[in-house]
Amino acid sequence: MVPTFRFTAVTDRCRRSYLICGLFVALVNCICFVSTSEAQQVHYRHRGDMPPGAIGQWQLQRGGPLPGYFQPTEIIVPTGSKVSLVSGFHFDEAEQGSRCAGFLIGKIYRLKVTHIPLYPGVEIFPTIELIDRIYPPPGRILEFPVPIQITANDLKEAVRGRMVTRVIYIEDPGHAIPARQQPGQQLAFDVRQGEDPLKVADSLGRPIAILRLGARVPGPLGPSPQFLYGSPAWKQISLSVNANDAASKPDFSGAILMAGPQQETGVTEGADDG
C-alpha cells in the first residue's frame, strides 16, 4: 500500500510536471515564432531620420550577401541637370542626365547636382545610402539597377532650405498598386511631418535606399572628408555596355570599372588620389 501511495504521489507530480512542460514548450514555440518573424527584412528599430549610414551598417551586421556587393544604381535627375560623384575626395566631371554606378551597401555617397532648371548657379549636394540589394538573374544585373530619382521638386525644396528624405523601396507584388508605370516615372508618396518614411516604405514593400538632400554645402575650402563621408569606393558602369551585351555575357565583371579609392577595394584602375 505504501509503495502504491508513493507511486501515486510521484504520478501526480509527473502530471503537474507534464503541464509545466507543456506550457514551457508552448512558450519556447512562441519565442521561436516571434524571433523568426523579427528576422524578416523589416526595420522595426530604425527610423528614417536616423543619421546617414546607421541603417545600412545595421543591415550589414545581419550578414548574408550584402557586404562587399556593389549594387548597380541609376541616379535620375531632371532634364538638363548634371550629376557628379565623388572620386578620391573630389567631385568628378559632371554628366548630364541619369548616371549609373555600383554602390556599396551601408556607405554614404555624396553627389553634386548642378545646372538645376530655374536655379542657375545653384549646387545641391544630396547623399545616397543603400540599405539592401536586389537579386536579378545573373548576366542581367545591369538591366535592373535601383532607380534613385531626384525630381525637380526635390531640388526646389532643397534650394529653399528644406530637408528632403526619400526612401526607395521594392513594391510588394502581393499588395501592388494597380497603376501602370510609365518609363521614367516612379511611384511616389509624400508623408506628413511626424510620419516615418521608412516605416511607410516598410509597409509598402522592402526599403532599398535612402536619398537625402538639403541646403548643406561644403565649406569655403572645398568639400572636407567628413562632408564626403570618407569618399567610399564605387564602381562606374560603362555606358558602352547595353542590356543585350550584358544578357549575352553572364560574366559582366569587365563591364564595370573601378573608380573608387584604392584602399577600399584593392583595385587601382581608375582610382584617383584617394
Add this chain to the structure above:
Amino acid sequence: MMVESRLEATWRVGVILLGMLILCSCRSMSPVPPDNDGLISATVSSDVADLPPTAATANGFPPQCQTWRPPGIAGPWPQDEYICDGGDRDRPVKIGADWIVKGLHMEDTIAHYDTLEGETMVASSNRVCVYAPRFGSVRLVLGVDSFEGKDSLIQHNIPVKIAVEEERLLANTTLQQFQTIRAIGAKRPSTQQGNSPGLLLANEVGIIEAEGGFKPFENFRILRDGQYELTESLKLSEQTEAATVWTLDKGVQVVIDGTPAEVATGDARAQATFSVDHESNPGLRIVKVASACAAKPGEIVEFTLRFDNVGNEPLGNVTIMDNLTTRLEYVEESQTASLQSKFITQVNQGDSLILRWEVLDPIAAGDGGTVRFKCRVR
C-alpha cells in the same frame, strides 16, 4: 524514497534535455524546407557577380533565369522581385453547381472539364514567375531652416519695438499741446508766441514714424502537339522557371476519382503527367510558359497555355481560366486560341482581369490545344 528521488531526478534531467532539444531545433529551424539546390548554394559566393556559369548549369537550369538564394529558401527568392502567374494557390479551386468557380485566387491558372461520367474536374497549370521588380519611393520634406529664420527675425525686431514705444511716450507730450492751447487761451498770446510753442511742434512731427517688417518583359514540341521530348526539358525549364523550385509537397498534387495519381513522366517539371490504373481515366494536362524570365515595367510578356487530354476518354465543357495578378495588364485583343472557343474577361479584385476560354467542342483523348495572350507589366 529512493525510487521517488530517482524518478524525480530522472524527470528533471528529462525536462532539461527536452528544453535544450527544443531550443536547438528552433535555432536550426529554417523558414522554408530545404530544396535540392545545395550545389549552387555551396558554390556561390557572396557576390552574384562571382557566380560561376558552371555552377548554374550543374543543376540543370540555364543561367539566364537562375538566381542566387540562401540555402534552405525555396524560390523564387526574394518573392517581392517576381511577378508570378499560374498554379492553384491556397485553397484549391472547386466547381460548384452550374459551373460556378470557387476559390480562384489571383495568379491562379486552372482548367475545368466534364467527364463522360458527369463529373466536373479541375486541373491547374504550373506556376510561371517573371523577374520584374517595381520600385517606389516615400518622401518626407522637413522645413527645418525656415523655423530658425523666424526666430532670428523676432529677436532683431525687439529693439525696434522698444523704440516705437519710446516714441509713443514722446507722443504723449501732446499734453503739452493742451498746455500750449491752454496757455494760449489762458495767458496772453503775445508773450507765449515768442517763447516755446514752435519748438514743441517740430518735435512732434519727427516722432510719428517707425515701423518693423517680418518674412520664410515557343518553340517546344509539347506546346506544338502535346508530345513531351526529353531533349526539350532544359529549354522548357528556362521558360517555366518556377517549376524548378517545386518540391513534391508543393507541386501539383493530382487525385483522380479519389485515387492519388502517380507520376508517369517527370516529377519536378512543369510537364509532369499523372495517371492511375482505372478503366475510366480522364485527365487534362495544362502547361504554362512565359516569353521572358525578366521584364521591366511597361514591357510586354507573352504567355502560352498548352492543354492536352491525357486521359482515355473525351472531355467536354473544357474551360481555361487565368486570374491575372495585379501587375499584369492584359493587352486588348492579344489572345488567340487554336481551338474554337469563347473568350470572356472579367475584372478581378486586383484591378486586373480574369481571362476565360470556353472550348466549344469536346476534346478527344490525345488531342489538345493552345491559348496565347500578351500582358503588359505594370
